[in-house]
Amino acid sequence: MADSDTDNTDDGVPRRWLIRALVGIGFGIPVVIEGGTLVGLLKSGLFGDGDGDDAATITGPTATTSGPPPVGTGDDLLAASARSATLSDATVHAATDGWRFALTVAVENTGDRPYELRLGTVTTQNGSRVDGTAATDRLGVGESATLSATYALPDGETPATMTIVGVDYVDGGGERLTRHTVRFGNVPVKR
Amino acid sequence: MTFIDKFPTEAKLVRWHFGVGFVALAIGGLFGLVQALYRTGHLRSLLPINAAQYYTVLTGHGVLLALVFTTFLICGFFVWAVTRSLDRPLSHPRLVWTGFISMVVGTTLAAITILNGFAPELPFGSANVLYTFYPPLQAHPAFYVGAALLIVGSWIVGADYFLTYRAWRADNPDKRIPLQTFMVLATFVMWYLSSAGVAVEVVAFLIPWSMGWISQVDPLLTRTLFWYFGHPVVYFWLLPAYLAWYTILPKLAGGKLFSDPLARVVFVLFVLLSTPVGFHHQYTDPGIAEGFKFIAMTNTFMLLLPSLLTAFTVVASLEHGARQRGGSGYIGWLRALPWGKPSFSAMALAGLVFAAGGFSGMINAGMNINYLIHNTIWVPGHFHLTVGTAFALTMMGVAYWLVPQITGKRLQHRTLAAIQPFVWVIGMTLMSNAMHRGGLAGLPRRTAKPLFRGEGAAPFDPVVGTISEMQLQIAIGGTLLFVSLALFLAVMVGTWLSRPGMGRLSVNGSIPSALSGPADSPRILDNLKVWTAIAVVLVIIAYGLPLYGMLADGVLAPGSPGFPV
């Protein structure tokens, strides 16, 4: 008949098997994927407690993280030690010529020895590392200082952690270094 | 007689429209692959973009595929449909060329501004505004001028469909409008009515504002004008696919269309209801009363009717075709369909996927259910089933069948072509399934990196699966889609470059008449003037008061200055 195309005249046996395989997986994979989702939804709806919280148990390793609690503006970076270093400002500036992470830390030597604080490497959420060099002067007991630092981040990245090093000047001219890793909470990104 | 021999001028027009559309498809598709990998974090470090440029890629993907690829394919496809079904050449082919050139110039302008995101040394300035270009994010004026030229170009092309129809009518005063021409005209009535909204937005507000002639625009008003166009545009994509499913697919299946009158009823319903629904994209917008959103929702749900009717008619036509081919049984007839014929399998699979997209669309349309998924990745999961498959894969099927007829060349790489639609469907299933699940967990759309910083624990709490598993599924799905797209383009390029006369064409352009013909239906169905008038009234009911409310406090107020991106 004139109105039927003659596409199939060259169908050989291998081609027929190819088509069967295509139809098989072309329908099979969607049925498996969507069926699996349906079963998952039904399970969660029928056997879960209904509000989805039970699913938290299957969210895998991303759901739980160990380590210190994240810090934000106003928090003490050295909460675990005798010294105090308050994060007074932390902002990422998304400028057209690059992203910069600027932070200000108010350091107070509440210990009983001279002290110095150094801000070290910032690691971004993507794992890029940016070194820093900012450090306070040697602070006598009871002295305080304000430390500001700026890190040039790769475009589009935000800080995740920062290492800070505390330096205790022990009697007799020696130094004792203590390394902390600070985990940032929400650092606002601004234009 | 092949289309190219009978209508050489028109065949050339279709070729050029398809050609430009396929170039847009290739670039836009590549951008899609980059997005799928970057966003999900797979191979991110190998990609030559940073997070800010993700939005350049996203803008290019949306504009090139949703606006450029679709518009060129539709305008070209409709040239064929009008010419073939009226069986006469276009009345003013030069008009169509004018529209085509306007669309090409517009696309070029917009593309240059988008590519500025990668190469600031290009002329003009950047336009990282995504394809919805919501003010007060501001693009370079060339982007808006380009968008306007694209829309206006399609209007000019469309004008010749009507002029050609008028010439045909003068010679055939008593005949029913041939079905394909009826569908084309109905689609373009809807398109003129709805794209006027975005034209006003761009020409009256965004161009003067980006040029600095006016200092501010009202973000809610311009958003509303955008969505006045932004939902009907999905029917501008969908109705050509319907045209293919109603008129080409049954023939490819070996049968005939079930009912011509019901096809007309379906298109009339789309003319009436496509436009007064835009507020369903603004359910979560402040500044629009809930009553107006409710009207839009009711109209949206009524639009289920023509789509469900289409599902019935298309499946019935396929079954008829399969039984003509010797198929039998309740389900067994499905085996008798020509799944190895890429034009058939592409269209049929697109139709099946559209059914799934329709169901997720019903969730979107529910005024309060929508709050759970609004602007989550559920939404792109939905529209990759509709425009990304129902339209795109159908047009690939159309191309497998039509490109030989407009080039006079036999389809090449037929095995690749046979594989391609299935790879597309598998890739789309993987990607879209994970996007829907992620959306239910609150994963946002339109972000370079969706995961939370700081807090340590990702706050997303999926009901089924894990976020990292979904990300992987999206990356694999997106990669398969790109592979499928590459197969399609290889077949097209191979066919285009092959020498003519390499074997007899294995397709013919004849389309059998419907089992139930147009003579059975009332003539009023063909009276597009009446339907247009009713459509305008429905638009006034849905939009009159809310637009008045937005304009009453000042056309430009509350107004925002521009924020260039």
Added chain:
Amino acid sequence: MTHVRIHRFEKLWLGAAFVLIVAFIATIVYGSLGPGVAMVGDDGGTVNPDNPTAADNFRDPGVYQADDDSYDVYVEARQFAFSPGTSEPIRVPADTNVTFHVTSGDVTHGFELVGTNVNTMVIPGQVAQLTVNFDEARTHHIVCHEYCGPAHHAMEGSIEVVPQSEFTPPQQAAADQSEVTDT
């Protein structure tokens, strides 16, 4: 005279389609009138986008107590932070009516509590208003879900819902706005 002949199965299908449509609309109406699913309307009013917090229908960003068991939270979104919400969490008590008033000082943003239906666009010049009753003390994450510029993906915040017994009413509850600092 002609009429469209419709197959019996098609009539059945058509009827089922109508039932489906009516059922959908009915569920939405029920959701609004029965459980009272809150939606965003136009009752937030408009503000001047250049300086939204100066408007009569807006206040300095922060948490305010309206009466015994209802609170107002005024949030200003700007590229790329919520104020309050990003630098410091928004703290509200559980089992009270918390009305969010959200607007933007620059471009269009989104405001969504992840995994819930607390979700609104934040459009310059408009105040989105929605009332929420948190029945559980927990942290909710706020995400900006509308593209707002090159650092859009970094725009997020949090809400800490605390038991009523542990909630300290904000100092500015006595309508003294001067103590609120605009971050």
